[in-house]
Amino acid sequence: MKDSILDAIHDTAKDLNEAGVMDKQTLREFDVLCLPKVETFEAHHIQAIRKKAHVSQAVFAAYLNTTTSTVRQWEQGSKKPRGTSLKLLNLVAAKGLEILA
Known part of the structure; x- marks a missing residue:
């Protein structure tokens, strides 16, 4: 609404x-x-987004045009997504991984 x-x-x-x-x-x-707010995600939330899509870290990284190492670091909490990666994560969280296919 x-x-x-x-x-x-x-x-x-x-x-x-x-x-x-x-x-x-x-x-x-x-x-x-009017631009939608870009949410930040905790490590467990990023992992939950990936697992909901039923893909490995490598496949998730490929969809987001980043490295497997970066996704691993996000999910461990040693690094936080920002910029374009954060915007893409927001889109995937809202609409599913198929939005990037």
């Missing part, structure tokens, strides 16, 4: 911009506010 309300508000903001009521800079600032 929250997403559909946010989508409706965002569509309204775009319409206001097209009508000349909202300037482009304000629309860009609004766009940033």
